[in-house]
Amino acid sequence: MIDLSQTISSNTIVYTLDMVGVAACTIAATILAKRLQFDVLGAFFVSFLGSVGGGTLRDLLLNRHPIFWLHDLNYIHFIIGLSLIVQIFYHYVERLDKALRWFDALGLAAFTVIGVESALSRNMSAPIVMLMGVFTAIIGGVFRDIVCRQIPLVLQKEIYITASLVGSVYYLLLLQTGINEWLRSISTLLLIFSVRMLAVYRGWNLPDITLQPKEKQK
Amino acid sequence: MIDLSQTISSNTIVYTLDMVGVAACTIAATILAKRLQFDVLGAFFVSFLGSVGGGTLRDLLLNRHPIFWLHDLNYIHFIIGLSLIVQIFYHYVERLDKALRWFDALGLAAFTVIGVESALSRNMSAPIVMLMGVFTAIIGGVFRDIVCRQIPLVLQKEIYITASLVGSVYYLLLLQTGINEWLRSISTLLLIFSVRMLAVYRGWNLPDITLQPKEKQK
């Protein structure tokens, strides 16, 4: 007999996580669009790209059809509604710059967990699972930055992809233990969130691994 | 008994619309490529991207295979032939700047209708149908602008996505009536074209919905 309550509660977690990530990305993308003076629909477009772009590429690569937002219209309605609110109250939201970093880190964490779980449900190997976690978490932002002609920040000097990878590895390790699904998702989420926020406040970067030629070291 | 004449005529309309859109996008992309001093093949590449990019993404998202230009070689031949002509007569075509706007608006209208009909043929819901209309109409241009390092104009201050959306809504409303297919496509095309051209000549923009904080309104 299937434990329905378990299934529902697990799906609910994933879905809630996903919406948290979508919300974080929609807010970030709408603010960027406003700065670039895009109009209402342009901001919708960039929000849509930034928040479901990563998951869409993941689904295309894994050949998962239909793409999630094609059959669950909540995504479109949620993105449009939230982006509209952010646009109306733009001058107030803009002041919350610091708060947004927390939200952005939450998005990174949520999307990584979603990506990892998607790849696992398609029986992918560990490296692909980690890659799909990272892709789901960062590609939307990369797409958004490309359309808005920014050099994607996530590729530069910040612990961003790293936080996502640390979380994926942790999730895969937990999978070897018998730990319950709910705890696995939530603790991974918290780990990624913590690594990212610590990196922001401590100014953590990855070390430079490039060897310096002798003459330059003087 | 199937009304063959009806089927053929309806397919012919769609196909003609599609080629009009492809022509408009090829001309616009080739002119941009020449300005950036791309060579002959670079201009072909950008033309191809600009004119079939939107439909290709739509087909990938809807999982429609084979992609339309893989089995109908007319697209490739038409794009290469037209881009070649535009390149040869570039200094003459460039002068037709105003005429190009009309052509561009026709492309927007044609691709929206094509996108809407593609999504309907896959039994998509109304919001997805509207989205696919917009995607088919604008994504090619967005791709083209990204490769050419322009900020995509369609996302900024012009009634462009709006015209496409107005047309999609109108098409979906007509679908509720018993109106004949031919009339539905053509009248939607004319509506989008008119909205776009009126916006160009009257300088229409979407209103700014952002609330201004009190202190700034003085």
Next chain:
Amino acid sequence: MIDLSQTISSNTIVYTLDMVGVAACTIAATILAKRLQFDVLGAFFVSFLGSVGGGTLRDLLLNRHPIFWLHDLNYIHFIIGLSLIVQIFYHYVERLDKALRWFDALGLAAFTVIGVESALSRNMSAPIVMLMGVFTAIIGGVFRDIVCRQIPLVLQKEIYITASLVGSVYYLLLLQTGINEWLRSISTLLLIFSVRMLAVYRGWNLPDITLQPKEKQK
């Protein structure tokens, strides 16, 4: 009875070619990423995009699943390992600028042959086969340049797409003869490589086909 030795040797050629192309693109992408001060993981990401991006788009367009690097993890391991080495010895690799051009040309040649053979294995028509050769060879570099905000060089004034196309046509012609598979792949590879290197050293460009208006010709 199947000639196993033939099958294996042919697959080995294709696989070796592919890895040569991946190596060339990984080195080029890592160097670009280091110049833009991307961190270790950012450089991995750009290397991955630059080296398997073209093949991935080709597989998505041709609906070939699973995407090649999803089931053959050698690609990921090879790219990460090589990119790591290039990053560590960046200041030494950078000096090999001229040598890199040879490597890059080899990548162009290898990826074209792979792309042509992929499309042929899906029974595509000649124009699509040529297009897939070009796409596989150049799209990864175009993606890389887009993320790194460079105008894609391949679209500008250099014999690059041309070399790829010349090779595709030559391959398709050889296919009409009874020539053995091994010779077909290798001679196409050498042809593309030679055309590209000659273009680099002789400064070959495609002729400008644009007609100059009379008044400008004085």
